[in-house]
Amino acid sequence: MTSLLQIEKRHLWHPFTPMQAWCDEGHEPLMLVSGQGCYLRDQHGRDYLDGNSSIWTNIHGHSHPTIHAAIRAQLDQIAHTSFLGFTHEPAIQLGQQLVDLLPGSQLSRVFYSDNGSTAIECAIRMALQYWKQNGHPQRDTILAFDRAYHGDTLGAASVGGIPVFKGSGNDFGYRVQRVPTFEALDQLPPEEVARLSAVIIEPLIQGSAGMRLWPNGMLKALSDWCRQRDVFLILDEVMTGFGRTGKMFACQHEEVVPDFLCLAKGLTGGYLPLAATMTTERVFEGFLGAGRAFYYGHSYTANQLGCAAALGSLQVFREEQVLERLPEKIRVFTSLLDSLRDIPSVIDIRQCGLVAGIEIGPYAPEKLMGVKTCLEARKHGLLTRPVVDTLVLMPPLAATESELEKMVDALRQAIVTIAATV
Ligand SMILES: *Cc1c(COP(=O)(O)O)cnc(C)c1O
Numbered sequence: 001m002t003s004l005l006q007i008e009k010r011h012l013w014h015p016f017t018p019m020q021a022w023c024d025e026g027h028e029p030l031m032l033v034s035g036q037g038c039y040l041r042d043q044h045g046r047d048y049l050d051g052n053s054s055i056w057t058n059i060h061g062h063s064h065p066t067i068h069a070a071i072r073a074q075l076d077q078i079a080h081t082s083f084l085g086f087t088h089e090p091a092i093q094l095g096q097q098l099v100d101l102l103p104g105s106q107l108s109r110v111f112y113s114d115n116g117s118t119a120i121e122c123a124i125r126m127a128l129q130y131w132k133q134n135g136h137p138q139r140d141t142i143l144a145f146d147r148a149y150h151g152d153t154l155g156a157a158s159v160g161g162i163p164v165f166k167g168s169g170n171d172f173g174y175r176v177q178r179v180p181t182f183e184a185l186d187q188l189p190p191e192e193v194a195r196l197s198a199v200i201i202e203p204l205i206q207g208s209a210g211m212r213l214w215p216n217g218m219l220k221a222l223s224d225w226c227r228q229r230d231v232f233l234i235l236d237e238v239m240t241g242f243g244r245t246g247k248m249f250a251c252q253h254e255e256v257v258p259d260f261l262c263l264a265k266g267l268t269g270g271y272l273p274l275a276a277t278m279t280t281e282r283v284f285e286g287f288l289g290a291g292r293a294f295y296y297g298h299s300y301t302a303n304q305l306g307c308a309a310a311l312g313s314l315q316v317f318r319e320e321q322v323l324e325r326l327p328e329k330i331r332v333f334t335s336l337l338d339s340l341r342d343i344p345s346v347i348d349i350r351q352c353g354l355v356a357g358i359e360i361g362p363y364a365p366e367k368l369m370g371v372k373t374c375l376e377a378r379k380h381g382l383l384t385r386p387v388v389d390t391l392v393l394m395p396p397l398a399a400t401e402s403e404l405e406k407m408v409d410a411l412r413q414a415i416v417t418i419a420a421t422v
Contacts, residue, residue, distance in 0.1 A: 005029060030378075035062030038399050040383060051377070051384035051407050052394045056207070056239050058270030060316045061398035067269050070312030074304050083112065083302040090307035097314050098263075098276060101248055105257045106280040111294070112302040116238035116264035117151025119275035120200070123234045123260035124155060125296055126279060127198035128174060130232075130286040139197040141175040143185075143231075149208030150200060150236050159200050162208060182218050185225055198232035198259070199225075203250040204352055207239040210390035211350045211357025220254040232259040232283075238275075242266030243317070243397045245353035246326050259283060269313030270396075274306030322397055330354060332401045336408040337393075343412065345419035350390075354397060357390040360415055363422070365389065373411075373418045382410035391415070 009023045021027060031043040038061050039047045040054075050058060060067065074090060081088060095110040111122055124142055131139035144150070144159040151157065158176055177192060179185060203219050206212040226233040235258040240250035244266065247253055251261070260283075264275035287294050300306075316322060330353055337356055340346050348359040363369040370386030377384065377391075384392055393407060 004031070030383075037061040037063070038396050038403050046381075048378065048381050048383045049399075049403060049407050049410070050396060051382045051411075052392050053396045054270055055385070056244075056394055057265045058396045059242050059266045059313060059398070060269050060320075060322070061396050064269065064312075064316060064398075066316050066319070067271055067309055067312035070308045070315070071271065071305055074308035077304070079305055080300065080303050082299075084297060088302070088304055088307075090304050090311060091302040094276075094307045094310050094314075097311065098278060101314075102252075102257065102261075102278075106259075106282070107257065107261055107278040108281055109279050109284045111277045111279070112307075113275045113277065114298050114300055114303075115151070115273050115275050116236075116262070117153040117156040118298065119238060119262035119264050119277045120150045120156040120159070120234075120236060121153060122277040122294075122296060123262050123279070124159065124174070124198070124200070126260065126277070126283055126287075126294060127232045127234065129294070130283055131197050133292065134286045138195055141177050141192075141195040141197060142234075143177045143179065143196050143199045145201055145206070146178055146180040147206055147209035147212065148200070148202060148236075149206065150202075151238070182214075182222055182225075185222075193229060193231075196229070196231045198234050200234040200236060202236045203240060203256070204245055204253060205240065205250070205350075205355060207355075208387060210359065210387040211352070211355060211392065213350050213352060217254065219251065219256050223254075223256040223258070234258060234260040234262065236262050238262055238264045239355075240352075242269075242313070243323055243326060243353075244355050244394070246330050247353075248317075248323060250352075267313070268306055268309035269316065271309040271313070272303070272306040273300075274303060274310060326353070326397065329397075329399070329401065329404065333395075333404050336404055340408065340412055340415070343415055343419070345415060354395055354399075356393040357387070358393065358411065358415075359390045360419070361389045363389055367422075369418060369422075372421075373414045376418050377410050377414035380410035380413050382407055382414070384411075 032040050033043055034041045038050050040050050041047050098110050099108055113119055113122055142159055146161040148161040150159050161178055204214055223233055235251055237249050241263045259280055261278040268274050337349050337351055345360045347361050350357045365388050370389040373391055374384050374386050395407060
């Protein structure tokens with residue numbers, strides 16, 4: 001009989017994965033079969049802590065009864081219908097709740113799509129189309145930051161600043177201007193500034209760049225810079241949204257309200273793919289009038305099960321006082337992370353809320369020490385992935401203090417073991 005893993009290696013193809021090594025006879029892929037809270041179980045019945053929230057998505061832990069109940073109840077009604085020419089209650093309720101998460105802000109319109117990349121695509125297209133059809137066709141450029149990551153579709157990858165994610169390395173369909181820092185904006189010639197449609201940024205922390213923190217106050221300064229020039233601000237909160245940084249949204253740390261807020265990963269609590277691009281009445285009104293529409297959408301836009309999961313997740317936030325309990329968890333996380341600073345191969349620890357990047361080295365990148373360390377951590381019951389030599393710890397917000405401690409302990413043992421191999 002052909003085993004599942006034989007079929008897997010014969011027919012499947014994995015994201016961001018060197019498939020030669022994956023298909024190697026000696027490699028036994030981990031097959032995850034179930035999950036409970038912060039734990040995941042593999043094909044052999046071994047349990048692991050979900051140290052990166054299943055690639056930055058999970059919020060309240062796996063198999064949460066409230067989210068399950070919300071999805072089941074919706075499933076008994078209907079799983080999916082088109083949002084093109086129709087509407088439905090879960091999308092309406094979720095839209096209202098998302099708007100209510102930012103009380104008094106100008107973000108009163110919600111456009112649904114499927115994932116982080118499409119949430120970004122929507123914001124970029126809306127910004128470009130807004131200026132084009134409202135008397136400023138010269139505003140054809142999106143400004144992005146070096147080492148940014150905004151997703152993998154061609155449009156989203158165009159504003160990215162990490163070469164390996166860009167494939168052919170081209171920008172597609174629109175002009176992108178890239179700068180390294182906020183200060184560099186002042187070096188832009190006025191004719192460049194006049195062409196800006198929007199600035200896009202991952203607020204407070206660049207994720208895929210290796211958990212790199214922006215200086216305190218930078219987001220606020222950037223927001224002011226945009227306001228003064230009437231340039232739209234697009235915030236990519238695909239990673240930082242839904243409590244990761246200690247507040248519901250990262251922009252709330254600096255009291256910034258963008259023109260576009262892009263949400264995905266944690267929106268459904270990490271249960272189903274769904275995204276939202278929130279924007280202002282001003283942008284919305286720029287698309288009103290005869291013949292005008294935002295020509296964009298996908299087959300599964302506003303999928304009912306996804307909306308139900310998101311409603312379930314927001315219910316958990318309220319019922320379990322998730323945000324209120326974060327400061328204490330973050331404090332514990334900080335002191336646990338501090339305990340890693342004594343290890344000689346730990347060269348930097350960067351933390352924002354319950355997101356941490358632990359940089360090891362200095363190692364040559366081709367030695368894959370980050371990958372090796374994370375594989376070693378599996379032996380100690382922790383699953384996570386590195387960004388080159390930055391080890392990522394991003395526990396679900398539901399992680400208990402003892403689970404946080406176990407995660408950091410597993411990582412410590414792995415770092416020390418792997419450091420001793422060089
Ligand atoms: C993951 C991520 C994206 C892309 O989201 P997908 O759902 O993978 O398309 C975009 N921006 C940021 C900051 C992300 O972390």
